[in-house]
Amino acid sequence: MDRDLEQGRGRTGTVISAETASDIMQTAHLLADAARGETLRLFRSPELRPDNKAAQGFDPVTEADRASERAMRAILARRRPQDAILGEEYGATPGSSGLTWVLDPIDGTRAFMAGAPSWGVLIGVAGDSGPVYGIVDQPHLGERFEGGFGIARLTGREAQTPLACRTGVDLAQATLMTTYPEVGTADELAAFTRVARQVRLTRYGLDCYAYALLAAGHVDLVIEAGLQSYDVMAPIAVVQAAGGVVTDWKGGAAHGGGQIVAAASPALHAQALELLAGS
The missing domain is CATH 3.30.540.10 (Fructose-1,6-Bisphosphatase, subunit A, domain 1)
Structure with missing residues (x-):
């Protein structure tokens, strides 16, 4: 305990x-x-x-x-x-x-x-x-x-x-997942694309299973938008228990839904937030 x-x-x-x-x-x-x-x-x-x-x-x-x-x-x-x-x-x-x-x-x-x-x-x-x-x-x-x-x-x-998130992975070596290629609004898609251009591999379509793979150490980032509380409450608990970081795109609490970024490490999370903000 x-x-x-x-x-x-x-x-x-x-x-x-x-x-x-x-x-x-x-x-x-x-x-x-x-x-x-x-x-x-x-x-x-x-x-x-x-x-x-x-x-x-x-x-x-x-x-x-x-x-x-x-x-x-x-x-x-x-x-x-x-x-x-x-x-x-x-x-x-x-x-x-x-x-x-x-x-x-x-x-x-x-x-x-x-x-x-x-x-x-x-x-x-x-x-x-x-x-x-x-x-x-x-x-x-x-x-x-x-x-x-x-x-x-x-x-x-x-x-x-x-379960343990993968550590020591830089953005350039990361695997990124999201459910839909057309992420959210046009601005949200543009922000997601800034991150996607910097990672090694981007894959689509796994819904909640992407967060499970992150917690298991197979995926490094999950970035989504337009989610509801019931979409994210359980995945947040699992990812955080495995050592990962989950916030909204501004670094705030994510359990209410909306824009979500889940990362395997604090360093990777910081890199993703910077790109999502347009830096």
């Missing part, structure tokens, strides 16, 4: 006892297990029928998204009814504990629709000023990335290994 938790206070300032932390982690794994069942039931299935929830453009949602979030909410109602919930599909439910479960039942629904195993289930727990714990789960691959309360680990089907 990390020193912050032993002193009864999480990194965000929310008081969390060791007993509460243990219950949070046990509950989070139950949520992830339930979401696996619901999502895998329809992944690569001919019965998948996506709906479009956008008034303009295409913002897909499937019954797998909805069923996954319903299953997780049902567990929270039984085990931790005092906690608040913020979910992508069913919105906000108030609580009294000072803790909020932030759920994205399928992050990467477009990948899910295409049969690509780069989507994930995001389970974040937030205190009064940001994430204290998170899981990024990839059900099809059987990979669960976990961070918080002194833990940073990847649990696979056959083994459990520690």
Whole structure:
């Protein structure tokens, strides 16, 4: 258990006892297990029928998204009814504990629709000023990335290994990822391109899985824009637990969403911020 938790206070300032932390982690794994069942039931299935929830453009949602979030909410109602919930599909439910479960039942629904195993289930727990714990789960691959309360680990089907961001990598040798080539607005795309021109490799399209790969030491930077809190709360917890740095593009708190830069090291983070600012 990390020193912050032993002193009864999480990194965000929310008081969390060791007993509460243990219950949070046990509950989070139950949520992830339930979401696996619901999502895998329809992944690569001919019965998948996506709906479009956008008034303009295409913002897909499937019954797998909805069923996954319903299953997780049902567990929270039984085990931790005092906690608040913020979910992508069913919105906000108030609580009294000072803790909020932030759920994205399928992050990467477009990948899910295409049969690509780069989507994930995001389970974040937030205190009064940001994430204290998170899981990024990839059900099809059987990979669960976990961070918080002194833990940073990847649990696979056959083994459990520690998570640690890659260090000692300069910008010129870095691997950069984002979900869409057309990042945000024209100005945001221009800022992203300034960074992309300086790295060794830029890749696209992995949604939350890019943050998981950063925490595992395979990717050095993830830069995105236009995100929601439920897109980033769990990935931030995992990346930070693995030694990485996550902020907005100005170096501020990132858990509210918007513009996100996640870096494997403080030095790389500083280089990326400078380029994003136009320097």
